[in-house]
Amino acid sequence: MVATIPLTVALPLVAVPPSLADNTADLDRLKATLAAALPSELAGRPLRVPFACITTVAAAFRAAGFHGWAVVHCLPGQLELIDFLPEEPKLLPGLALDLGSTHLEASLIDLLTGKVLARNTALNQQVEYGADILTRIHCAAKEEGLRQLQQAAVDSINGLIAQFCQEAAVLPEEIRTLTAAGNTTMAHLLLGLSPYYLCREPYIPLVNAPDPFLATEIGLRLHPQAMTWLLPSRGSYFGGDLISGILAVGLDQAEQPAMLIDVGTNAEVVLGGKDWLIACAGAAGPALEGGVARMGMRAAPSAIEQVSIDRVSWRLTWRSIADAPPLGICGSGLIDLAAELYLARIIDLRGKFQAEFVGQSEAQRQFVQERLVQCGNETTFLLVEGVSVSQTDLDAMMRSKAAMYAILETLCAQVGIAFSELEQIHVAGAFGEHINPRQAITLGMLPDLPLTVFNPVGNTSLAGAEQLLLDHTLWERAQDICRKITYLELNVNQEFMIRFSGSRFIPHTDPSLFPSVPVFR
Structure with a gap:
């Protein structure tokens, strides 16, 4: 064991x-x-x-x-x-699940050994009823809407279970336990609970911490007595996926202040350690995960994830995820591109395209002429045939990067901690896996700290659910984390709005905050 x-x-x-x-x-x-x-x-x-x-x-x-x-x-x-x-079982399978709004990711784990038997992803069939959370909340209010959304989630999970059983040669009824982590809305929809009040002031969920229940009670095809453990939420905008992330990186047990950043539909940030935790969420995600940019897409095969401009030979290189033919650009690629364009002076400190400037070489002028093209009434930068980034895309990215830095700055200021005091900044999700921290610092999205401070940690929502499967004491620890967190509401925070305005330049209105980034006037 x-x-x-x-x-x-x-x-x-x-x-x-x-x-x-x-x-x-x-x-x-x-x-x-x-x-x-x-x-x-x-x-x-x-x-x-x-x-x-x-x-x-x-x-x-x-x-x-x-x-x-x-x-x-x-x-x-x-x-x-x-x-x-009658005999010692050869396997005792359990299932850990990240209940994402667009994709589900899950692991089948042998509870006897901790070995991962299979890991896979699947589309959340709820996208048929709405690509975003708010649309689904409105859909749930319609006749039969809530039942349809719950059934879509259950069908998606059962589809994953069937894949796992085939891959690992186990039967569904052999799977004894399920742990799941998702945002508060996703948890409500899985349970068949109305999310109506989640988006209405004062934004109160029906439940934050549901007790364990039989998986069969919601139609999941597992062992008849398999229990489902849904990680608790802290409120409407701080779900069990973040609680799971805190468990995964051990933030609640850190001796020195550290930070966890998870960028999805929102940017969700937790700061603290073993004695205290403070958290907030803000809209810094959509432009970075493909929700705003015209050619934007999630970090998946065919997404351009890395861009570089050689400022000597004036050649552009790029890399797509899985080396697949490029169909668009994901958040890390957009950050890379914007940082490279700034360093090449093809965009100014406002993030605006500039075809000419003082001191421009002939080679650079030719590069710009080849890459900056008109598409209708808008200037776009051509990355590769079929994939370009417009000024509108850059403007959205600039708002997202400003929101991100303002969120981090506001959270630290709330408890009187300087960025330099942070021992570690854990960056979660696909954003964390693919982002180049150096480029994010150049844009003024992340604080100007040594790169060793930044720790890409992957899918912490799934990782925390996996840890819970293998350690029953983490259930009570998750409840303690919820009780311990102070949640900061940014929608009514004037300091955040002031910091947001100051962050809408590259790297910042106050360049002294980013000593490693060159400033062009």
């Missing part, structure tokens, strides 16, 4: 067989033997057998000759005995 105790465990036990001198009932015998054999971390907890399991568990216990392996759920404050096996 793994060092920690998972949410579902298989425990060996040998019971004294019944006799005329000992007429203890089968289930009572099993429970007493199991209680005596529990590891110290679980000892003393109440132990129950769900009514639906009484017949099968008792029969399996007797058929196995009163010895074998008890399969137990480690629920908050109690244990549930759900199965009895």
Whole structure:
């Protein structure tokens, strides 16, 4: 077994067989033997057998000759005995899920060893009812809308389960536990709860911390007694995916102040350590994840993720994800391009295209003439045939980069911490995996700190759900994180608006904040 105790465990036990001198009932015998054999971390907890399991568990216990392996759920404050096996199981699968609004990502993990048996992604079928969260909230208010959205999420998860079972050669009913993390709206829709009030002042969810429930209760095809553990939310705009991220990077246990940044539809940021946490969310995501730029797309195959301009030979190079033929540009590529255009002086400190400027060489002039082209009434920069970035795209990116820096600055100012005091800045998601921090600093999106401070951590929503599968104590820790977080509302924060205005230049209105970035006048 793994060092920690998972949410579902298989425990060996040998019971004294019944006799005329000992007429203890089968289930009572099993429970007493199991209680005596529990590891110290679980000892003393109440132990129950769900009514639906009484017949099968008792029969399996007797058929196995009163010895074998008890399969137990480690629920908050109690244990549930759900199965009895005559031999040690070869696998005890559990499923961890990142419940994303556009894509689902999941891992099938053996709870006995911690080994990942399979990992895959799937489209969230809810996109049929709306590409964005707000559209889905409105859709849920229509007749049958909420039921359709819930069914779409369930069907998407069941599709992933079927893929995993084929890949790992397991049956759906062998999967004993599911952990899931998603934003607050996605959690409501999965549970079939109305998200109506999430977007209406004062923005109150129906539930932040749902108790574990049977996966079959919402139609998921797993073991009949498989429990679903949905990581808690902090509020309408701070969901279980961020709580999961905090668990994944250990932010709540950090000795020195650190930061977690997750950019999706919004930029969600948490600052703090073991003694305190403060968080906020703001609209810095859409232009960076493909939601605003005309040629923008998510970080997926065929998205240009890296751009470089050789300022000696005046040649442009690019790289797409998976080296696939380019169809668009993702957030990291857009940041790369904007930073390179600034350093090449093809855009000014406002992010505006400039075809000519003082000191321009003939080679540079020719490069600009070839790349800056008119598309209708708008100037665009041609990256490669079929992919270009317009001034409108750059303007949207400039707003996003300004919002990002203003969010980070406001959050730090709220607790009186300088950027230089941060031991680590964890950058999550596809944004974190593909972004070049040096380029983001050049634009004034991230603070001007040593590159070693920035730590790309991938999908922390899934990583936290995986950790929870393998360590049942993280459930209570997640609840503690929710109680510990102070949430800062940016919509009514005047300091944020002032900082946002000051950040809408490259790198900033106050260039002294970015000593490593050249300033062109």
